[in-house]
Amino acid sequence: MSLEMTSELESKYHSKLKGDSLMILGMLALLIGVETFVIGKVLSATWEISSGFSYLYIVFVGLVVGIEAIGCLRVRDSIRNHMFEFRYYD
Amino acid sequence: MSEESASLVKTLRPFHVWALGVGIVLVGEYMGWNFTVAKGGILGALLAMLVAGTMYVIISLCASELGSATKLAGGPYDWARLFVGPGAAASVGLAVYMEYIALEAADAIVVASIASAIFPELQVFPITLLVIALLTFINYRGVVAALTLNFFLTMTAFIAIIMFFFATVFGVVNIHPEYLFEGAIPHGMIGLFAALQFGPWFYLGIEGAAMCAEECKHPSRAVPLGQQAGMITLLIGAAMTLYLCAVLIPTDMLGVSVYPLFEAAQNSGVFFFIAFLGLGTFLTCLASANGCVCDSSRSWFALSRDNYVSSWFSAVHPKYNTPYRAVIFTMPVAIGFAFSGFLDQVITFSIASGLLCYVMIPFSLIRFRTLFPETSSKIRPFVGPLQPYIAYLAIALALTILSTLFWGYKYNLIFAFVFYGIAYFYFSYKQKNSTAENNWVSMGWPEPRGSPKARVSKEVNGIEFGNDE
Numbered sequence: 001m002s003l004e005m006t007s008e009l010e011s012k013y014h015s016k017l018k019g020d021s022l023m024i025l026g027m028l029a030l031l032i033g034v035e036t037f038v039i040g041k042v043l044s045a046t047w048e049i050s051s052g053f054s055y056l057y058i059v060f061v062g063l064v065v066g067i068e069a070i071g072c073l074r075v076r077d078s079i080r081n082h083m084f085e086f087r088y089y090d
Numbered sequence: 091m092s093e094e095s096a097s098l099v100k101t102l103r104p105f106h107v108w109a110l111g112v113g114i115v116l117v118g119e120y121m122g123w124n125f126t127v128a129k130g131g132i133l134g135a136l137l138a139m140l141v142a143g144t145m146y147v148i149i150s151l152c153a154s155e156l157g158s159a160t161k162l163a164g165g166p167y168d169w170a171r172l173f174v175g176p177g178a179a180a181s182v183g184l185a186v187y188m189e190y191i192a193l194e195a196a197d198a199i200v201v202a203s204i205a206s207a208i209f210p211e212l213q214v215f216p217i218t219l220l221v222i223a224l225l226t227f228i229n230y231r232g233v234v235a236a237l238t239l240n241f242f243l244t245m246t247a248f249i250a251i252i253m254f255f256f257a258t259v260f261g262v263v264n265i266h267p268e269y270l271f272e273g274a275i276p277h278g279m280i281g282l283f284a285a286l287q288f289g290p291w292f293y294l295g296i297e298g299a300a301m302c303a304e305e306c307k308h309p310s311r312a313v314p315l316g317q318q319a320g321m322i323t324l325l326i327g328a329a330m331t332l333y334l335c336a337v338l339i340p341t342d343m344l345g346v347s348v349y350p351l352f353e354a355a356q357n358s359g360v361f362f363f364i365a366f367l368g369l370g371t372f373l374t375c376l377a378s379a380n381g382c383v384c385d386s387s388r389s390w391f392a393l394s395r396d397n398y399v400s401s402w403f404s405a406v407h408p409k410y411n412t413p414y415r416a417v418i419f420t421m422p423v424a425i426g427f428a429f430s431g432f433l434d435q436v437i438t439f440s441i442a443s444g445l446l447c448y449v450m451i452p453f454s455l456i457r458f459r460t461l462f463p464e465t466s467s468k469i470r471p472f473v474g475p476l477q478p479y480i481a482y483l484a485i486a487l488a489l490t491i492l493s494t495l496f497w498g499y500k501y502n503l504i505f506a507f508v509f510y511g512i513a514y515f516y517f518s519y520k521q522k523n524s525t526a527e528n529n530w531v532s533m534g535w536p537e538p539r540g541s542p543k544a545r546v547s548k549e550v551n552g553i554e555f556g557n558d559e
Binding site: 039049064067 | 125133136137139141144147148150151154208221255265270271274275279308310311314315316318319321323324325326329330333336409469471472473474476480482
């Protein structure tokens with residue numbers, strides 16, 4: 001009975017973790033899509049002027065998206081590692 | 091329950107953290123950010139958005155790590171107190187207080203101005219007082235109610251931006267792509283640099299999300315998840331806002347617009363979006379003021395709890411479990427700021443205060459990692475990536491943005507340096523005679539690396555080890 005409850009709890013935890021992971025992934029996908037669209041539109045419309053320093057935009061958008069993506073993956077790992085210890089989903 | 095035994099209630103969840111952070115900041119996407127366009131054109135605004143975005147992504151990661159580790163209400167103040175020192179802590183605590191209380195005053199005036207524009211028989215002065223009093227009362231009654239309200243206000247305002255953006259992308263709204271080229275870079279390369287000073291408007295205050303850590307049910311999950319979700323929301327909102335306004339408002343008008351998103355909706359000619367973005371502007375100001383009452387009161391409460399200001403403010407309400415005296419005290423200060431007659435100066439002071447925090451938060455993280463290198467779940471349940479390298483990058487970006495305030499706000503910057511310099515030396519002197527020490531044991535932490543007690547403990551262990559041999 002106790003084993004059944006544990007596996008039930010475990011599956012509940014994994015399903016909740018999947019929910020958190022999907023939310024993070026969905027938001028990251030939207031972020032990458034919107035950033036690419038907006039920067040692409042602005043740079044292509046102003047290419048005659050911005051071509052000389054367009055690398056500035058590429059570097060900083062890379063930093064924003066790259067650091068945020070790695071940060072979000074770390075958040076997911078942290079939740080996965082501590083979810084049973086701190087009983088996140090009770 | 092007496093006031094002495096009462097403590098802050100631990101009920102908040104990740105969506106409350108999101109609501110607190112995004113609620114405070116989203117107003118900056120509805121108004122204020124467009125001054126970047128006046129300085130540097132569309133390309134300047136885009137660069138300011140990305141540079142400030144990089145800094146805030148790092149600050150958010152630092153705040154997530156520090157907030158989930160310390161689990162204290164003071165946020166940047168408590169991090170500086172624990173890992174830097176009393177003078178820096180008091181300066182940061184005051185900076186956070188000033189940053190949020192000045193924003194609250196500005197938000198309340200905008201809410202009153204919008205209400206007065208819709209109903210001309212209403213006057214700005216009494217409505218501003220009413221808004222400040224109402225939000226103070228909601229925060230007095232309980233943090234859950236205040237932040238649940240913030241969640242709905244903020245979500246509505248954010249959905250308005252998303253719907254308007256996708257309608258524009260899919261051709262429902264007629265756009266003017268030629269505006270992008272016409273106003274690309276009106277003041278040359280120097281404009282690109284000068285535009286950085288208004289970049290923080292897109293994200294100013296997001297670090298405040300971590301200030302509800304002490305009231306979270308599971309801070310080690312709620313703070314990092316809510317904070318990072320909030321940061322992504324703002325990055326998405328910032329890019330959408332910039333695009334919408336840039337293709338719907340001519341650049342020379344965009345740079346001086348008071349409500350740029352609402353104006354973009356008006357230019358679209360679609361009634362639904364005009365009404366929705368108008369409502370969004372109103373709601374986001376309310377949400378921002380509400381979040382500011384929450385965060386400024388927590389900062390004052392934390393300062394009071396450690397006797398930096400009168401300990402009278404550190405009382406917790408026996409029934410509602412809120413720092414009610416600190417909450418009520420936000421009211422006269424916000425009213426004073428609102429009717430000082432120098433609101434633009436107050437807002438600039440708020441930005442300068444915020445930038446001081448953006449230097450101190452990554453510095454606190456660097457010190458935290460030096461003092462407590464262990465990564466056990468008790469000390470550091472969330473370990474941020476690429477540290478301490480990105481913390482140094484955030485400090486460099488904050489100092490660069492701070493330096494751009496010299497274009498037009500030289501005296502505000504000097505005043506801020508003098509104000510926080512005096513605070514630093516005054517509180518360092520005041521705390522020098524204090525015997526109070528950080529009680530690491532009560533936090534369940536070991537003594538920090540390099541402290542006298544840690545050295546004694548190490549020596550004792552060494553002797554015991556030697557004896558065993």
